[in-house]
Amino acid sequence: MSLLNETHAPALRSWVASANQPGADFPIQNLPFAVFRRAGSDETFRGGVAIGDQIVDLRMAASRAALSPQSLRFAAACGDSSLNRFMAMGPDAWGALRLALSRALRTGAPERELLSACLVPQSDAEYTVPAKIGDYTDFYTSIHHATSVGKLFRPESPLMPNYKWVPIGYHGRASSIQVSGQGFNRPVGQTMAPGKSEPDFGPCKRLDYELELGIYVGTGNQSCSSVPMDQAESHVFGLCLLNDWSARDVQAWEYQPLGPFLSKNFATTVSPWIVTLEALAPYRVPFARPEGDPQPLPYLDTPANRAGGAFDVQLQVLLESERMRSAGSAPAQLSATSYRHAYWTVAQLLAHHTVGGCNLQPGDLFGSGTLSGPTPDQAGALIELTSGGKEPLSLPDGDSRTYLLDGDTVIMRGWCEKPGTARIGFGECRGTVLPAKQS
Amino acid sequence: MSLLNETHAPALRSWVASANQPGADFPIQNLPFAVFRRAGSDETFRGGVAIGDQIVDLRMAASRAALSPQSLRFAAACGDSSLNRFMAMGPDAWGALRLALSRALRTGAPERELLSACLVPQSDAEYTVPAKIGDYTDFYTSIHHATSVGKLFRPESPLMPNYKWVPIGYHGRASSIQVSGQGFNRPVGQTMAPGKSEPDFGPCKRLDYELELGIYVGTGNQSCSSVPMDQAESHVFGLCLLNDWSARDVQAWEYQPLGPFLSKNFATTVSPWIVTLEALAPYRVPFARPEGDPQPLPYLDTPANRAGGAFDVQLQVLLESERMRSAGSAPAQLSATSYRHAYWTVAQLLAHHTVGGCNLQPGDLFGSGTLSGPTPDQAGALIELTSGGKEPLSLPDGDSRTYLLDGDTVIMRGWCEKPGTARIGFGECRGTVLPAKQS
Numbered sequence: 001m002s003l004l005n006e007t008h009a010p011a012l013r014s015w016v017a018s019a020n021q022p023g024a025d026f027p028i029q030n031l032p033f034a035v036f037r038r039a040g041s042d043e044t045f046r047g048g049v050a051i052g053d054q055i056v057d058l059r060m061a062a063s064r065a066a067l068s069p070q071s072l073r074f075a076a077a078c079g080d081s082s083l084n085r086f087m088a089m090g091p092d093a094w095g096a097l098r099l100a101l102s103r104a105l106r107t108g109a110p111e112r113e114l115l116s117a118c119l120v121p122q123s124d125a126e127y128t129v130p131a132k133i134g135d136y137t138d139f140y141t142s143i144h145h146a147t148s149v150g151k152l153f154r155p156e157s158p159l160m161p162n163y164k165w166v167p168i169g170y171h172g173r174a175s176s177i178q179v180s181g182q183g184f185n186r187p188v189g190q191t192m193a194p195g196k197s198e199p200d201f202g203p204c205k206r207l208d209y210e211l212e213l214g215i216y217v218g219t220g221n222q223s224c225s226s227v228p229m230d231q232a233e234s235h236v237f238g239l240c241l242l243n244d245w246s247a248r249d250v251q252a253w254e255y256q257p258l259g260p261f262l263s264k265n266f267a268t269t270v271s272p273w274i275v276t277l278e279a280l281a282p283y284r285v286p287f288a289r290p291e292g293d294p295q296p297l298p299y300l301d302t303p304a305n306r307a308g309g310a311f312d313v314q315l316q317v318l319l320e321s322e323r324m325r326s327a328g329s330a331p332a333q334l335s336a337t338s339y340r341h342a343y344w345t346v347a348q349l350l351a352h353h354t355v356g357g358c359n360l361q362p363g364d365l366f367g368s369g370t371l372s373g374p375t376p377d378q379a380g381a382l383i384e385l386t387s388g389g390k391e392p393l394s395l396p397d398g399d400s401r402t403y404l405l406d407g408d409t410v411i412m413r414g415w416c417e418k419p420g421t422a423r424i425g426f427g428e429c430r431g432t433v434l435p436a437k438q439s
Numbered sequence: 440m441s442l443l444n445e446t447h448a449p450a451l452r453s454w455v456a457s458a459n460q461p462g463a464d465f466p467i468q469n470l471p472f473a474v475f476r477r478a479g480s481d482e483t484f485r486g487g488v489a490i491g492d493q494i495v496d497l498r499m500a501a502s503r504a505a506l507s508p509q510s511l512r513f514a515a516a517c518g519d520s521s522l523n524r525f526m527a528m529g530p531d532a533w534g535a536l537r538l539a540l541s542r543a544l545r546t547g548a549p550e551r552e553l554l555s556a557c558l559v560p561q562s563d564a565e566y567t568v569p570a571k572i573g574d575y576t577d578f579y580t581s582i583h584h585a586t587s588v589g590k591l592f593r594p595e596s597p598l599m600p601n602y603k604w605v606p607i608g609y610h611g612r613a614s615s616i617q618v619s620g621q622g623f624n625r626p627v628g629q630t631m632a633p634g635k636s637e638p639d640f641g642p643c644k645r646l647d648y649e650l651e652l653g654i655y656v657g658t659g660n661q662s663c664s665s666v667p668m669d670q671a672e673s674h675v676f677g678l679c680l681l682n683d684w685s686a687r688d689v690q691a692w693e694y695q696p697l698g699p700f701l702s703k704n705f706a707t708t709v710s711p712w713i714v715t716l717e718a719l720a721p722y723r724v725p726f727a728r729p730e731g732d733p734q735p736l737p738y739l740d741t742p743a744n745r746a747g748g749a750f751d752v753q754l755q756v757l758l759e760s761e762r763m764r765s766a767g768s769a770p771a772q773l774s775a776t777s778y779r780h781a782y783w784t785v786a787q788l789l790a791h792h793t794v795g796g797c798n799l800q801p802g803d804l805f806g807s808g809t810l811s812g813p814t815p816d817q818a819g820a821l822i823e824l825t826s827g828g829k830e831p832l833s834l835p836d837g838d839s840r841t842y843l844l845d846g847d848t849v850i851m852r853g854w855c856e857k858p859g860t861a862r863i864g865f866g867e868c869r870g871t872v873l874p875a876k877q878s
Contacts, residue, residue: 169700170698262792
């Protein structure tokens with residue numbers, strides 16, 4: 001478990017002034033990673049770290065020796081067009097580069113002159129998916145989501161008997177993961193309307209988002225080996241925001257008995273920035289089971305996980321419709337919740353994933369599953385907020401939604417905040433629904 | 440659809456004498472691809488084509504210009520340590536290299552002298568997974584398997600209402616795909632015994648194989664585009680044998696509602712050789728639906744698919760136990776069937792996979808799903824052959840099996856054969872169960 005150290009000190013200030021603004025997502029205590037280049041340029045993508053409204057270009061910082069000598073090979077690894085090589089170097093490398101950046105970006109740091117030449121404004125940047133994702137796994141860690149969606153799909157047995165024992169997950173599609181800011185065409189597919197005897201084929205009519213966190217694997221494990229709970233977090237590079245777009249009508253028809261397929265594989269959107277577990281250390285919270293629920297089996301249970309295996313990440317979903325954009329009005333908040341309500345921790349997901357011998361590789365991505373909180377207004381998907389499309393959600397401009405319309409942009413935000421501790425922001429994850437290509 | 444041409448002529452003979460033996464898997468009409476090196480060497484892996492008991496080293500053939508000038512850049516692409524670059528070149532490239540190899544390997548070919556220096560005996564070779572597999576999808580295309588397994592998991596509704604309309608598939612784990620000849624440790628995991636209120640944790644007690652064909656994607660498609668039926672086969676590079684190892688007790692407990700996860704992701708074994716669709720052209724058979732079954736929706740239906748979208752690949756599963764190995768006795772056949780019984784064709788799987796906009800990439804792999812035939816002895820998994828473990832299968836040496844024991848080697852073979860047409864063999868796919876690491 002990553003502990004507090006000098007990089008977390010709330011009093012630290014940066015010579016990059018925008019990092020010291022109250023409410024900034026990227027103060028010097030955060031230092032998240034992305035892969036970027038200047039927008040519209042033919043530059044190669046390379047790794048960078050956010051500081052205020054700037055990006056430290058790590059390839060340039062390495063080539064100009066603008067960081068401590070012992071951190072330069074780690075910065076150089078980040079100069080690749082994906083973070084996989086750096087991810088594979090492990091937590092000592094991640095921590096060493098974080099420490100070097102923290103020291104070099106502090107007010108009064110002697111590196112300022114060299115390093116300030118390595119800054120690129122975020123407003124000039126475009127991003128790509130920050131890792132080559134070999135395999136993507138989506139989990140189902142909100143018992144609140146599992147219960148309320150279960151009620152809609154299977155009124156007779158909303159929560160499966162395995163739920164409180166098994167961190168339920170399934171394999172997702174890696175090829176269609178895209179970075180925040182892109183759009184995708186509304187998928188077409190087969191659906192079966194109630195009472196009909198033959199399926200329809202056409203554009204999805206019940207397109208939804210799912211509010212999730214993404215979890216990037218840093219170091220992998222060999223085939224036929226497993227990672228025990230007390231080592232699980234050392235294999236995790238960091239967290240991002242993730243939108244697991246879902247075609248509910250396609251899903252309802254196709255998902256039995258082998259799970260979601262075309263209803264999920266047309267697109268998944270991730271935020272560009274990966275917040276490291278080390279940056280999140282001040283926001284650890286105890287992992288506790290509700291009174292009466294079974295305790296996890298021993299392979300999913302450690303004292304450290306009970307004491308601080310969960311993270312209190314605040315999450316928010318907003319909708320920006322075509323109409324709001326035309327009117328110049330602000331996006332409307334659809335819901336807000338916290339990752340602390342998840343039924344399984346990051347460590348438990350990783351330990352469970354490998355317990356049968358499945359090998360993970362650097363850059364692999366997990367989705368947390370839709371992070372609905374305990375109350376109805378904390379639901380992380382429209383299917384829950386609208387009771388399966390039966391109760392439209394009113395928007396501030398008088399409009400309403402059951403499911404997403406063409407032109408809708410869904411925006412997810414995440415941050416950690418509490419008095420006396422630096423704010424750790426995730427930036428945002430946004431994606432736009434474009435019209436279906438076929439009809 | 441690939442048509443017959445000079446490379447299929449049954450009368451063709453090779454100057455590699457072993458290719459002309461009756462019953463050989465790799466006559467000159469086959470020419471399947473693998474990635475190999477000399478066993479135990481530190482050579483880099485590179486692509487090769489099988490001819491009789493030899494391998495044409497395509498890297499060497501390219502560097503020595505031992506093939507027709509117009510095919511050399513295709514051979515050179517096969518010199519990589521995976522076939523992805525060659526796969527991405529498309530059917531014209533695949534056909535051009537096949538034609539060049541067919542001509543150069545024929546009796547009397549002027550290339551004989553140069554090319555014979557590029558041969559490596561298969562007995563000296565070791566193989567690796569022939570492509571970098573970005574995403575692996577497993578389908579469920581045998582209605583006989585779906586029905587008989589469905590009976591065991593869900594007696595009340597064995598075949599789901601979607602089965603005859605949707606080519607059911609789910610995403611599998613790419614990282615744990617291994618090549619024939621390797622072993623894996625029996626997985627451990629959670630299982631729930633009947634009548635118990637808490638799950639057990641330990642080694643899988645119901646370890647099974649699944650007889651499948653693998654389908655390699657050659658050329659991909661862009662995100663948010665789809666591949667129509669009449670172009671689908673042009674995106675398919677070829678077929679291999681595939682064993683989708685399955686932990687049935689883990690599967691029964693974990694699979695609802697999101698499908699198999701740890702019960703499948705510990706290992707999948709593929710044969711080293713990929714037989715191209717072009718080589719299989721003489722073995723096309725009509726795709727027909729049983730009387731009374733619905734016809735496929737228009738996006739899954741073309742005249743060409745009805746006329747010859749299925750392939751008559753004979754398949755066989757054998758078991759070689761520790762006891763058989765000690766006694767020096769031959770492996771025992773467990774079942775035999777044909778791919779012609781599949782409910783969906785290769786073209787339908789690919790068209791369905793992309794219809795919602797999911798992008799495929801060169802080297803992606805599909806599993807066909809367990810290829811059980813219509814009669815009980817044609818079942819492609821022990822769960823069916825033993826009625827869910829209730830009726831042990833007798834082996835010729837007096838031993839018996841419900842599920843797999845440690846030390847068991849499962850061998851899958853595939854071939855196409857009919858009078859007056861060259862035999863097209865797939866070689867074999869073998870894997871061995873090693874004891875669990877934890878208990």
